[in-house]
Amino acid sequence: METNCAVLSPQEYRLQEEQAGRDIYTGRMRPYKILKSIQKLRPIIDVERARYFTESMKETEGQMLILRWAKAMHHIAQNITVYIDDNQLLVGRSGAQGRYGILYPELDGDFLGLALEEMPKRVGAPFSISEADAKIVVEEIAPYWMGKTYHESLTKALPDETLKLTYEPSNPLLSRYIVNETSSFRSSIQWVHDYEKVLKRGFKGIKAEALEKMAALDPLSPVDNMEKRPFLEAIVIACDAIVLWAQRHAKLAAEMAEKETDPVRKLELQDIAERCAWVPENPARNFRDAMQSQWFTQMFSRMEQKTGTIISNGRMDQYLYPYYKQDKESGALTDEQTLELMECMWVGMAQFIDLYISPTGGAFNEGYAHWEAVTIGGQTREGMDATNDLTYLFLQSKREFPMHYPDLAARIHARAPERYLYEVAETIKEGSGFPKLCNDEEVVPVLLAKGASFEDAYDYAVSGCTECRMPNRETYTSPCAYINFPAAVEMTMYNGRMKKHGDELIGLETGDPTSFKTWDEFWNAYLKQHINFLKHAFIQQHIIINLRPNHFAWPMGSALNDCCMDDMKDIHSPVIKGGIDLGYFEFMGYATVIDSLVAIKKLIYEEKKITMAEMVEAMRCNFEGKEAIRQMVANAPKYGNNDEYSDAIGKLLDRECLKFTKQYSKELGVHLDLRLVPFTSHVPFGKVVGATPNGRKEYTPLSDGSAASQGCDANGPTAVLMSNYLTKNYDFRERAARLLNVKFTPSILAGEAGTRKLVSFIKTWCDLRLWHLQFNVINQTTLLAAKKDPENYRGLIVRIAGYSAYFTDLSPDLQDDLIARTENHTI
């Protein structure tokens, strides 16, 4: 028992001190200074990448796409401005200094005109662009891509029935958020490279491999000549391109060192010059080389492709460990220096903003969200515990460095050491919710069931918010559908129509619901709408899979993937030997649908407290003047409370999705697995759905991920976990991530006893084989204060749907949504 919940989390304490004008930071000052210099900057759009990419593409029309892409990357490497930031130890930027985003006109260039006007005004995540750069976009870049972008090809290819669930048929720039495609605002799903390959072999080694393969081609074979040779040539060019880019940094650093008057910085610049001349071309010699080489690779990758929510970092505590160990043993490196280098990287990441120029993309990723996940812990390729000294340094940095990048992901398994679990728990308690957790006991068996080897499955890396990748085994990059199933509920109630779209028939005419005599009749009607959505999601995906190879190529991404190199094919090719293709589809508003169906089943068909006609009428008028009905449905059983009645319906919904994909994935040649991971998109998806039978008002957010509806988790976090467990269908291999947010007030976790209870909570989550878990440790009063007074809470980090953003970067809508979520504090 406790008198109140007024225990400040360390993060809240730091904010309070900052407001009082006291800077209490006592950590490593170099990265902290860089952070302070960029923290309050409004992001700008840098056009150089788009400009040089377009220039080159104009010159190479007619050639094989992967070759054109490699040449474009080489052109960028040669011409883009290179920078060396003050104080930084790592160099390599994909754009201007400060916070910045870059453009990918090949993807969604048809939005550019619209975007330039709308972007600076965007509520969720505004951007600025200079007049001169805007001119370049309008005059040089956009005109070339008109009629050529992927988005345009896609909207033309969608059949009418599918299009009307996807975009406004009269204006395909506007998403309908019903069966929503996401391949137009990113060119790949969330991805991880095999960075270890770069560290061990250097791009020189990868280039040599390509040249060797080229020499061994059959000179008479048409396929070898027309497919494999251009692929290998592209790999060679791409390797040359990143090396050239690094060399330009070496040259600049040497020039700056010449002029530098501060003797300490002069030495640093000389060191940077020497290092950039060596990596990433050659294998890393030490920890500093390894960090710089990795950094060049990920920054160059950002220019090559817009992977979903930015390229992830893989298992950093594993592939960096040999270099760390060697340098620690020789005395060349201290832990403080290791942490300083890490934090130089984090503060570099924070400056690159995942810029979405389509309004849909922006809505999906509010608060400049990006998730370049860094994975720690887990198991080795042999299945032994993988934690090492470096693992603990990543956790230490997360506790000490006041910033929400990178998105730290801790793998948990049944034999994880106590020290690891306790340090993870302590880090979560620091207040920013990191690290998020990923469960080996669920992920590994699912990957095995998809055909992975034990060693590849044990070696998975977290990618983006909840996805897990095997960087050398997976070969599927097409972004997938987000399906608004609450809209299917609405269509069942309105005979195939939605309030927002009036009389337009969008779904199926399943009949007037007042004519349904039994729950079974209603359920069958709902199921028809539900399956119709799935049908169109899979039709979309069929088109997307076949269109993307004509629009995208990924030379460096393919060079770092064993399957692509062995089969000598770009990663976008529909079939790559040895590859496993793991896609997904998204169930939006899971709790919204469950709670709606529960209300109908229980109140209309079982208890007969409401008639169907009354329910339809209440929905039509948004429950206005229908308060008694709204209260009745609001007080019906709710998902997320470990309640048998609602969990049974949840399980059935999950199962219907799994059955469909089990039947139809095979013919697409892809595993399309069921996911409940909405980013922040439950807000825009909610904006198209009228009032729902669970009492949710029209156009308000849907439920988030696999969580209970907002404010409906009345039984605490253990119940939320149990409901997740009880609604999963473990007999299907077609299951994938469920994102699960659990919010705690600091008082519940206070002291050593609180840490112990958090550890046992995590262990139980592991036992239950739930995929993902993240915590939000915050007081509701803090959120309310932050909403009222954003200036004083700029640094407030909160967890939303798989990532952290600054609370004050969010739209008022989303702030309200966060505040509304039930706080789990005991009284």
Next chain:
Amino acid sequence: MNAPNNQAAKGCVFNIQHYSVHDGPGIRTIVFMKGCPLSCRWCSNPESQKINPEVAYNPNKCIGWAECFRCGSVCPSQAVRQEASGKISLDRASCTDCFACVDACPPKALHLFGAMMSVDEVMKAVERDSAFYSRSEGGLTISGGEPLVQADFTIALLKEAKRRRINTAMETCGAVEWERLQEACRHLNFLLYDIKSVDPQKHKEFTGADNALIMENLRKIRQTFPQLEVLVRTPLIPGFNDTEAEIATIVGFVNELHVGYELLPYHRMGQSKYQFLDREYPMGEVKLAEERAKELTEYAKQRRSTHADH
């Protein structure tokens, strides 16, 4: 060997609270039983005091009789009144406890404190959390009210929990027959025991009962069950025991007994429930300053640590 207990017997339970972390070790589920021999002025669970189910009315949830008067229209004894405020009130004297209004109320403004449940029903709810018990060394905690007012049921519940290998804890005020307490302790892993004051006069004045039995029972428990882990707790109540002198005498008593000890600072979280039951809150506007609670907690700690036994 372990025959099933009498699972048909029903008890009156007013809440089952999941994810409790402050009442016994680990992550626990608390079953709150109705009925209490004391009537402490500061009681934060006034709904626990009477043994039978009671109707409560939360006017904040009520949507008003103009919008909805389902409660009034189902009441067989005209016990629901329309108030000028737009809300309703209950004429508790003419209420026959049929609870028809509770079932009819859409926003659950009218609700029931207390439901008759079988041992099996309670265990089913408790076992829904069992995944958390094994990892946290948590389990079932029976609280109240005083669980031993419904001693047969509570003991049956404890026996059944042990049979299902669930860790058991109980919170007691101690003002119960020794034989029943003794029987309950046989099935307990952990006991939470309230000592409110060692001054018999004051105790009677504020709780309605003498404390001799309470102190005697605690001594007996220590003798009879030397292995049982016991945590003694003192609610820190302004105007009752919030002085160094009071705490010193309580700690003095506790220090002889080889038990754990903690202070629970007074809070007013129960206040609204008095209103729901149409009862006066006996403590009025009294508050306990956070600073004072800290001081006395610190003071109690010192008195504990100077004692060689702990």
